[in-house]
Amino acid sequence: MKDPFLITKEDILKFYKPVNPSTHKGLQGHAVIIAGSYGKIGAAVLASKSCLKSGCGLVTTFTPKCGYQILQISIPEVMVVTDENANFITNIHLPIIPQAIGIGPGIGQELGTQKALFEFLRINTIPLVLDADALNILAENKSWLELVPENTILTPHPKELERLISKWNSESEKFQKTIAFSEKYKVIIVMKGAPTYVIHRSKIYENTTGNAALATAGSGDVLTGIITSLLAQSYEPIYAAKLGVFLHGLTADIALPETGYQSFIASDIIENLGKAFLSLDSLEY
Secondary structure, eight states: OOOOEEEOHHHHTTTOOOOOTTOOGGGSOEEEEEOOOTTOHHHHHHHHHHHHHTTOSEEEEEEOGGGHHHHHHHOTTSEEEEOSSSSSOOOOOOSSOOSEEEEOTTOOOOHHHHHHHHHHHHHOOSOEEEOHHHHHHHHHOGGGGGGSOTTOEEOOOHHHHHHHHOOOSSHHHHHHHHHHHHHHHTOEEEEOSSSOEEEETTEEEEEOOOOGGGOSTTHHHHHHHHHHHHHHTTOOHHHHHHHHHHHHHHHHHHHHHHHTTTTOOHHHHHHTHHHHHHHHTTOOO
């Protein structure tokens, strides 16, 4: 494997866009998060809140009926659209055309949800982030990958990656297979781990932020929200992926002196996003 490009603050600042002082919410992008099922509405909450907290002007969350009250109470800033089904997603219908969509956190793999994902992919042309159960469903139905738009961002953890590209026997084989997958389907892969890598065709980018505190439930859901938010703010997909993993890791570096490794949770990522952005804006955090 050739040496990866490092994702550093210096690199990020080449394409980072500070907020225009005269902007309004309509110019800051509208993102849709499609997430949650009975018992996993927390994934929808984490992804939606991190999406808002990463600078997106508007966020609409599509979730089963059982998630309606939870989302409305826990994140009043987010708009909620519900599936007709109480417990899981069966038919994705969006009343708006957003700038970006993130799909997968906590959706489960019910047959109805699999069909809904297929129908969604068949007609969707909007920039996309695929995570969690959306990836697991695609791993079971590999032909559906042909429906995924070019430069879609996939965010698998090691087990999800294995389901997509099959087992590997060495680190170099893992990278070879991931690059081949990226080239075949023309997608960007965020290979979550320590460290996290972004694979864009034959290019490999290694993130330089983050620590073991990020190995916690819901961390990936938050990353999906962050990257979807950046896509909605019209960052090019590769830049959204790189900035997303950099900020996500940076929150853990900022919080570590206060939380330690053990008591850092996914909500702490969201809590520290403001300080992460301030550090990019060269203000003290």
